[in-house]
Amino acid sequence: MNQEAARPKILLFGAGSVGAVYLWLLSKVSDTTAVCRSNYEVVKQNGFSINSSIFGQNIRFKPEVVRDCEEAASGKPYDFIVVCSKAIPGLVPRLIAPVVTVNRTSIVLIQNGVGMEQEYIDAFPGISVVSAVVYLPATQRPSGVVKHGEVELLQLGAFPSSSSPEPAKAFAELINSAGGTAEFYEDVQLKRWSKLLVNASWNPMCALTLSKDTCILESCDEASDVVHAVMMEIRTIANAYGYTITKEQVEHQLGRAQARIPISAGIEPSMLQDVQSGRRIEVEAIVGNAVRMGRAKGVRCDRLEMLYILAKTLDLHIGKA
Ligand SMILES: NC(=O)c1ccc[n+]([C@@H]2O[C@H](COP(=O)([O-])OP(=O)(O)OC[C@H]3O[C@@H](n4cnc5c(N)ncnc54)[C@H](OP(=O)(O)O)[C@@H]3O)[C@@H](O)[C@H]2O)c1
Numbered sequence: 374m375n376q377e378a379a380r381p382k383i384l385l386f387g388a389g390s391v392g393a394v395y396l397w398l399l400s401k402v403s404d405t406t407a408v409c410r411s412n413y414e415v416v417k418q419n420g421f422s423i424n425s426s427i428f429g430q431n432i433r434f435k436p437e438v439v440r441d442c443e444e445a446a447s448g449k450p451y452d453f454i455v456v457c458s459k460a461i462p463g464l465v466p467r468l469i470a471p472v473v474t475v476n477r478t479s480i481v482l483i484q485n486g487v488g489m490e491q492e493y494i495d496a497f498p499g500i501s502v503v504s505a506v507v508y509l510p511a512t513q514r515p516s517g518v519v520k521h522g523e524v525e526l527l528q529l530g531a532f533p534s535s536s537s538p539e540p541a542k543a544f545a546e547l548i549n550s551a552g553g554t555a556e557f558y559e560d561v562q563l564k565r566w567s568k569l570l571v572n573a574s575w576n577p578m579c580a581l582t583l584s585k586d587t588c589i590l591e592s593c594d595e596a597s598d599v600v601h602a603v604m605m606e607i608r609t610i611a612n613a614y615g616y617t618i619t620k621e622q623v624e625h626q627l628g629r630a631q632a633r634i635p636i637s638a639g640i641e642p643s644m645l646q647d648v649q650s651g652r653r654i655e656v657e658a659i660v661g662n663a664v665r666m667g668r669a670k671g672v673r674c675d676r677l678e679m680l681y682i683l684a685k686t687l688d689l690h691i692g693k694a
Pocket residue numbers: 386387388389390391392408409410411412457458459460468483484485507508509510511512513643655
């Protein structure tokens with residue numbers, strides 16, 4: 374088999390900041406195509422430009438781009454469909470259906486949250502789903518120009534963890550061979566919950582208050598204790614599913630934000646940035662699914678539930694605008 378024939382075919386759905394960085398990495402070791410929406414014209418004409426603290430400045434590359442999955446279907450079959458859109462339920466499985474080839478395609482979800490994998494399993498019974506937790510601070514502004522900070526890490530595994538690990542291992546190998554960092558886990562859900570400890574607490578609180586995390590902590594004497602209590606609720610839900618999050622992890626994550634106060638280095642989580650830009654928020658993947666999972670196990674999570682209802686209302690308001 375010659376080298377060219379052995380290259381896997383990959384379709385990216387969601388050519389935002391995270392998607393663009395992984396598209397660039399994957400294009401070194403596979404044949405890639407990207408579904409672009411608002412950035413279609415600019416990427417088609419000029420490609421992406423990436424300024425990365427890790428990979429280098431002014432990286433330019435011009436990927437194959439299409440407007441939608443119907444157009445991408447002429448390039449079938451794909452080995453991997455990499456979903457890097459925001460995790461907003463109810464739409465993407467239907468949109469990618471034309472490019473999913475049963476017994477060939479694996480779907481890789483590079484997204485925040487928990488429980489977002491299930492709708493892909495429901496839509497495509499028997500399909501391999503690779504669940505990937507991503508640490509990669511990045512923004513795309515203006516269209517086609519991506520700024521990437523000092524971390525790049527994918528923690529991935531099969532969903533459910535009892536299914537074949539081979540697609541996840543193969544995808545991790547591709548990322549690593551391209552110069553990225555991917556870690557394979559037999560059960561990646563512990564990593565999802567570890568990240569959710571930060572995301573499900575700070576994201577809705579900052580989005581609802583239009584404030585950085587440090588501003589919330591400085592707002593009143595009660596704030597630190599309440600943030601701590603929210604994190605403890607997330608910990609209790611994770612623990613009810615057998616994913617051990619320790620009290621020390623909670624203290625550590627809260628301490629990270631507290632340590633930023635004296636240096637005025639508060640964080641604006643993605644949900645806050647989305648609200649400020651009038652974009653829908655990942656409220657179900659990041660908060661709602663955790664609340665429902667807690668309820669299913671009889672875990673009381675009153676503070677998290679209140680954050681969910683308020684953030685959900687905000688999301689519906691944004692959706693109507
Ligand atoms: N960025 C970070 O720093 C970061 C860090 C860690 C984790 N994450 C997670 O990684 C995931 C991706 O985040 P991101 O920041 O890369 O998001 P993003 O910049 O908002 O990019 C999402 C992309 O998906 C596209 N998209 C959405 N719906 C589409 C549709 N129906 N058809 C075609 N394209 C569509 C968007 O197109 P439009 O431009 O047209 O809307 C956009 O290009 C999220 O789950 C996020 O929470 C992000």
